[in-house]
Amino acid sequence: MTSGVNVAGAERWASALGGAALTAYAIKQLKDRSPSGAALAAAGTALIYRGATGHCPMYAAAGINTVNDMDETKRALAGPRGVNVEDAFTINATPEELYVFWRNFELLPRFMNHLVEVRQLDLARSHWVAKAPGGRTVEWDAEIINEIPGELIAWRTLPGSDVVSAGSVHFKCAPGGRGAEVRVRLQYDPPAGKVGATIAWLLGHDPAHAIHEDLRRLKQLIEGGEIPTTKGQPRGRS
Amino acid sequence: MKALVWHGTNDVRVERVPDPTILNPRDAIVKVTTTAICGSDLHLLNGYIPTMQAGDILGHEFMGEVVEVGKENARLNVGDRVVVPFTIACGRCFFCERQLWSLCDNSNPNAWMAEELYGYTTSGLFGYSHLTGGYAGGQAQYVRVPFADVGPLKVPAGLTDEQVLFLSDIFPTGFMAAENCDIKPGDVIAVWGCGPVGQMAIRSAFLLGAEKVIAIDDVPERLSLALKGGAEVINFEEQPVFDKLKALTGGRGPDACIDAVGLEAHGVTLDAYIDQAKTAAYLATDRPSALRQAIHACRKGGIVSIPGVYGGFLDKIPFGAAFQKGLTFRMGQTHMMRYMRPLLDFIERGLIDPSFVITHRLPLDQAPQAYKTFRDKEDGCIKVVLKPHEITIH
Numbered sequence: 001m002t003s004g005v006n007v008a009g010a011e012r013w014a015s016a017l018g019g020a021a022l023t024a025y026a027i028k029q030l031k032d033r034s035p036s037g038a039a040l041a042a043a044g045t046a047l048i049y050r051g052a053t054g055h056c057p058m059y060a061a062a063g064i065n066t067v068n069d070m071d072e073t074k075r076a077l078a079g080p081r082g083v084n085v086e087d088a089f090t091i092n093a094t095p096e097e098l099y100v101f102w103r104n105f106e107l108l109p110r111f112m113n114h115l116v117e118v119r120q121l122d123l124a125r126s127h128w129v130a131k132a133p134g135g136r137t138v139e140w141d142a143e144i145i146n147e148i149p150g151e152l153i154a155w156r157t158l159p160g161s162d163v164v165s166a167g168s169v170h171f172k173c174a175p176g177g178r179g180a181e182v183r184v185r186l187q188y189d190p191p192a193g194k195v196g197a198t199i200a201w202l203l204g205h206d207p208a209h210a211i212h213e214d215l216r217r218l219k220q221l222i223e224g225g226e227i228p229t230t231k232g233q234p235r236g237r238s
Numbered sequence: 239m240k241a242l243v244w245h246g247t248n249d250v251r252v253e254r255v256p257d258p259t260i261l262n263p264r265d266a267i268v269k270v271t272t273t274a275i276c277g278s279d280l281h282l283l284n285g286y287i288p289t290m291q292a293g294d295i296l297g298h299e300f301m302g303e304v305v306e307v308g309k310e311n312a313r314l315n316v317g318d319r320v321v322v323p324f325t326i327a328c329g330r331c332f333f334c335e336r337q338l339w340s341l342c343d344n345s346n347p348n349a350w351m352a353e354e355l356y357g358y359t360t361s362g363l364f365g366y367s368h369l370t371g372g373y374a375g376g377q378a379q380y381v382r383v384p385f386a387d388v389g390p391l392k393v394p395a396g397l398t399d400e401q402v403l404f405l406s407d408i409f410p411t412g413f414m415a416a417e418n419c420d421i422k423p424g425d426v427i428a429v430w431g432c433g434p435v436g437q438m439a440i441r442s443a444f445l446l447g448a449e450k451v452i453a454i455d456d457v458p459e460r461l462s463l464a465l466k467g468g469a470e471v472i473n474f475e476e477q478p479v480f481d482k483l484k485a486l487t488g489g490r491g492p493d494a495c496i497d498a499v500g501l502e503a504h505g506v507t508l509d510a511y512i513d514q515a516k517t518a519a520y521l522a523t524d525r526p527s528a529l530r531q532a533i534h535a536c537r538k539g540g541i542v543s544i545p546g547v548y549g550g551f552l553d554k555i556p557f558g559a560a561f562q563k564g565l566t567f568r569m570g571q572t573h574m575m576r577y578m579r580p581l582l583d584f585i586e587r588g589l590i591d592p593s594f595v596i597t598h599r600l601p602l603d604q605a606p607q608a609y610k611t612f613r614d615k616e617d618g619c620i621k622v623v624l625k626p627h628e629i630t631i632h
Binding site: 212213219220223224226228229234235236237238 | 241
């Protein structure tokens with residue numbers, strides 16, 4: 001787990017390029033005395049390291065391995081722990097447009113029904129608030145552990161969070177002018193006890209269904225500009 | 239407002255319900271001036287379509303005046319006179335961009351239900367069960383129209399409601415059924431079912447150049463309306479359909495067959511009685527005896543075009559005949575917006591006046607009785623139009 005190649009070829013190059021860009025951006029931020037600059041520079045350096053070595057300590061920590069593309073990743077995500085979900089939708093937009101929409105985490109509650117609010121803390125870290133039973137909320141912090149603009153965002157919860165989760169979203173051109181394929185992989189490691197019950201409640205009986213409906217709402221929002229509904233329309237007596 | 243509400247099999251009532259409001263930015267609210275009962279509404283009345291709920295407002299053939307417009311709807315204005323298509327489409331997905339409007343990805347709020355039954359969702363429909371969205375229908379004084387910047391067609395003042403109302407469903411549906419027959423010079427088209435869609439298909443087949451149209455039904459007034467439209471007719475109660483079709487085509491068989499009957503076919507053949515028994519015992523959902531005949535009678539290499547509605551599982555389809563004869567099947571809910579404007583043009587040029595099918599004109603209050611009259615084909619009933627804002631009709 002601590003050594004060896006777990007990042008696939010194309011992604012290595014992308015990591016190296018993305019890492020270089022992030023480092024350059026971070027250096028500029030440092031010059032501008034942005035407090036997040038140092039963290040970004042570190043993240044950028046880590047991405048370059050990953051691109052160069054084919055090893056990502058964060059992937060290893062999250063149990064993610066992208067060698068041999070999807071099968072390997074799936075196997076890694078479908079490890080012994082927690083809930084694993086993978087789903088994909090094709091959306092009539094470019095990968096870049098979808099990446100930009102998704103990367104603006106504060107918009108995620110518009111199509112992810114269980115979320116109340118997402119607040120961006122800095123470029124890499126965000127604070128999440130989700131609905132919990134009895135009108136309460138559950139909160140956690142997450143950080144981006146891998147990002148390739150226009151292609152990939154991967155994240156995990158920060159140590160100490162009630163919710164232990166890692167996930168990624170890939171954006172890829174669909175063939176023949178069919179827009180972009182959006183593929184989400186999500187792993188939850190629900191803790192025992194009360195919090196675990198809350199997580200289970202959050203995702204309903206069927207987390208795959210919840211994620212599927214979230215992605216469908218994203219498609220409806222991006223393509224149609226609205227989410228179709230009949231809530232509030234007239235009905236007769238029943 | 240007043241609306242026609244479904245309460246269960248053979249139980250529809252006119253009730254006071256709240257007025258509709260704008261729920262999404264691309265919505266419009268339409269004051270319904272004229273609406274109609276569709277043959278497919280009878281499948282709802284008879285309890286053949288799953289996922290209906292007591293309280294659902296029916297109606298998917300309607301037109302009227304725009305009285306309110308959502309903030310993202312740049313195409314309609316208050317006061318516009320519009321015909322509204324029965325399919326709801328976002329206009330921006332893969333399918334809408336390819337004019338496959340009834341397959342829209344984004345207009346069914348209950349997409350997951352359709353995915354369970356059909357693998358993928360199709361478009362939302364007005365007043366036609368929760369499987370297709372659970373949208374309140376237009377047999378009401380007012381109706382909310384979602385994605386109203388895509389579907390509704392503005393109609394000129396010079397045409398009456400009755401002349402343009404059927405652009406909402408049955409004229410485009412009958413026309414698409416005929417267009418799906420790829421009619422070439424000399425082609426003979428057989429049409430099962432002389433209800434409103436069958437009547438539109440007969441006239442559309444002639445408009446598209448059919449040599450001959452043969453219409454099949456057992457209701458005398460429907461057969462005589464088909465005769466008026468230029469068709470030759472077969473009364474299936476009196477004549478063996480297959481033999482008669484061969485006789486009328488010099489032994490070749492019809493080049494294309496249109497099943498304008500759908501899932502509640504009744505017939506006098508053995509298979510039709512078995513279907514009735516099976517659906518009654520929940521062993522099958524649909525009764526496809528017209529479709530079986532169409533497949534059997536169609537000439538080699540011909541086309542079977544299906545505007546009649548099917549919802550579930552069909553039993554004993556003669557697939558061997560279809561395969562061995564190399565038949566082509568074309569079907570589906572109508573891609574409305576492909577046809578509405580060109581067909582409005584047909585009406586304006588006087589090539590057709592779709593109001594010829596109307597036999598009954600009633601206020602909305604009398605809709606429950608009208609459903610039964612239409613279902614039982616009593617009183618010469620072929621097509622009922624309803625006036626939601628009138629107390630009496632002269």
